[in-house]
Amino acid sequence: MADPADGVRAGDGPVDLRSDTVTRPTAGMREAMATAEVGDDVYGEDPTVTALEAEVAALFGHEAALFAPTGSMANQIALQLVVPAGDELLCDADAHIVTYEIGAAAAYGGISSRTWPAVGAEVDPDAVAGMVRPDGYFAVPTRAIAVEQTHNRGGGGVIPLATLRELRRVADDNGLALHCDGARIWHAHVADGVPLIEYGRLFDTLSVCLSKGLGAPVGSLVVGSAEKIARARFLRKRMGGGMRQVGVLAAAGRYALAHHVERLAADHAKAARLAEAVAPYGVLAGPVRTNIVPLDLTKHPLDAKALAAAARAEGVLVSVLGPRTARLVTHLDVDDAAIDRAAKTLTHILRA
Ligand SMILES: Cc1ncc(COP(=O)(O)O)c(C=O)c1O
Numbered sequence: 001m002a003d004p005a006d007g008v009r010a011g012d013g014p015v016d017l018r019s020d021t022v023t024r025p026t027a028g029m030r031e032a033m034a035t036a037e038v039g040d041d042v043y044g045e046d047p048t049v050t051a052l053e054a055e056v057a058a059l060f061g062h063e064a065a066l067f068a069p070t071g072s073m074a075n076q077i078a079l080q081l082v083v084p085a086g087d088e089l090l091c092d093a094d095a096h097i098v099t100y101e102i103g104a105a106a107a108y109g110g111i112s113s114r115t116w117p118a119v120g121a122e123v124d125p126d127a128v129a130g131m132v133r134p135d136g137y138f139a140v141p142t143r144a145i146a147v148e149q150t151h152n153r154g155g156g157g158v159i160p161l162a163t164l165r166e167l168r169r170v171a172d173d174n175g176l177a178l179h180c181d182g183a184r185i186w187h188a189h190v191a192d193g194v195p196l197i198e199y200g201r202l203f204d205t206l207s208v209c210l211s212k213g214l215g216a217p218v219g220s221l222v223v224g225s226a227e228k229i230a231r232a233r234f235l236r237k238r239m240g241g242g243m244r245q246v247g248v249l250a251a252a253g254r255y256a257l258a259h260h261v262e263r264l265a266a267d268h269a270k271a272a273r274l275a276e277a278v279a280p281y282g283v284l285a286g287p288v289r290t291n292i293v294p295l296d297l298t299k300h301p302l303d304a305k306a307l308a309a310a311a312r313a314e315g316v317l318v319s320v321l322g323p324r325t326a327r328l329v330t331h332l333d334v335d336d337a338a339i340d341r342a343a344k345t346l347t348h349i350l351r352a
Contacts, residue, residue, distance in 0.1 A: 014312075015338040015345075017274075018319040020184075020267075020291060020331035023215040029255045036251035040244050041067070042237070048247030052254050056208065056221045057229075059257075060200025064229035065221045067250055069241050071096075071183045074207035074220040075146075076104045077235045081205055081228050082144040082177035085110030090131055091146040094118035094153040096181055108239065112140050120286050121157025123147060125166035132174045144177040145170070149199070150184040150191075153321065155285055156271070156292030156329075158188045161198065168202045178202065183209040183220070187290040190264040204228075213264055213291055214256035215332040218249045260332065267291040270330040270339045277343035281350035285325065293328040300350065307349060314345045 016022045025033065039045035049067050057065040068074040075097055083089050089105060091097055093115040097105060105111040116127060128145060135141040145167060151157045171178040180203040182188075189196050200206065206223040210216035222232045236242060243249075268290050275288040278295065285296035295318075297304055304326040308318045319327045328346075330339070 014315045014317055015334055015342045016317045017328040017330065017334065017342060018317045020213045020329050021211060023332045025217050025252055026215065026332070028259065029215065029252050032251045032255040033248045036247045038245040038247035041246050042242040042244060046245065046247040046250065048254065049250040052250040052257075053221065055254065055257065057223060059196045060206060060208075060223045061197040062200055062206075062223045063226040065223045066229050066232045066236060067243075067246065067253075068207075068220050068222060068236055069218060069243065071181075071207055071209040071211070071220040072101045072104065073236070073239060073241050074209075074222045075101065075179075075181055076108055077232045077239070077241075078179050078205040078207050078222050078224070079105050079111055079144070079146070080109040080235050081222075081224065081231055082179060083109065083111045084143065086112065086140070087143045088112045088114055088133065088140045089144050089146055090114055090116065090128060090142055092116050092118040092123070092148070092151075092154075094151070095146060095148050096152055096183065097146055097148075099153065114140075114142075118154065121148070121151035121154035121159050123159055123163055123167065125163060125170050128167065129170040129174070132170075132176065134174070142174070142176060144179055144204075146179040146181060148181040148183075149188045150290050150292075152183070152292070155294030155327070156184070156187065156288065156290035157286070158191050158289050161192065161194050164199070164202050171204075177204040179204065180206040182206045183212050184290065186261050187213055187264050187268070190262065191268060191290050210253035210256050213267060213331060214253075214260045216249070216252040216256040219253045263332075264291065267330040267332070270334065270336070271328070273339055274328050274330070274343055274346070277347050278350060281347070283350060291330045293330075295326040295328070297324040297326065302349070310349045311345060314349070316342045316345045318346075 053065040210219040285294035304320040
């Protein structure tokens with residue numbers, strides 16, 4: 001069901017396309033937060049958190065889930081569940097886990113990470129299989145593979161279900177765990193029409209975020225077996241992530257799941273419109289499948305900083321990812337009028 005506040009809030013302020021994390025809770029979400037039943041969740045006594053955890057576990061067909069403050073903490077708890085200290089994780093070189101989590105896998109989990117070259121959201125299961133180092137010799141043994149669905153730095157790309165099934169086969173053949181950084185798995189579900197439960201059954205652990213495209217202010221979950229999630233609860237407390245009357249935040253997450261999943265199709269359509277507007281200037285880095293428009297400015301006179309500065313001066317905020325790479329992200333807080341304004345501004349700048 002659409003939120004009545006959706007799409008009417010951009011007003012005349014800046015059009016913030018830096019990230020889908022910039023959304024503010026809608027009126028309906030705030031109401032759900034204000035009226036949430038709460039208790040001390042470290043004692044396991046917050047009914048709203050418990051309901052959210054059960055709901056998310058069921059969505060992915062797993063036994064249990066654990067509410068965590070951030071996607072980074074959810075990822076890191078999951079990695080500690082599947083990779084013992086000193087052993088190895090494989091993921092792509094642009095994965096959030098090795099790009100933006102500040103060395104946490106090594107710092108907290110003693111985990112050694114090895115990466116395959118990133119090409120958007122593409123994964124070659126045979127190449128990943130070729131990287132696996134077995135146990136029993138003096139090499140770091142591989143214990144898990146992690147993928148990102150959708151892929152943030154990979155331009156919001158979606159890994160096809162067939163590829164994920166192949167990766168599951170590689171994991172099974174080698175006795176490895178498969179983890180999904182599913183911060184935006186909801187977008188993949190909406191873009192490819194794959195049921196969440198279908199994704200869920202392919203992974204040993206998933207981390208999923210409520211605070212990206214779904215528009216909650218805070219919150220992610222680790223999803224897995226009852227045994228893993230019991231251990232995850234312990235690891236969360238160790239990392240300082242035990243929270244008390246946090247049902248006020250879980251209520252925002254429950255509201256987001258009820259109201260903000262199917263509407264992601266509208267964000268994807270807005271991203272497609274932005275892509276269409278900038279495409280004639282040769283700056284589109286790849287196909288746009290979800291809510292991220294990746295920009296490649298290597299062949300354009302403006303670099304990423306200059307583009308962002310010029311756009312900011314005209315009230316459009318853009319993320320700089322590298323000297324010649326930038327991105328635009330659509331979300332709940334940019335309505336159609338704001339997209340029109342951004343498209344006009346960006347084409348004007350790119351044309352100059
Ligand atoms: C793919 C991906 N994973 C994990 C995270 C981490 O989320 P958080 O910022 O809540 O730690 C992000 C954040 O943007 C993300 O894009």
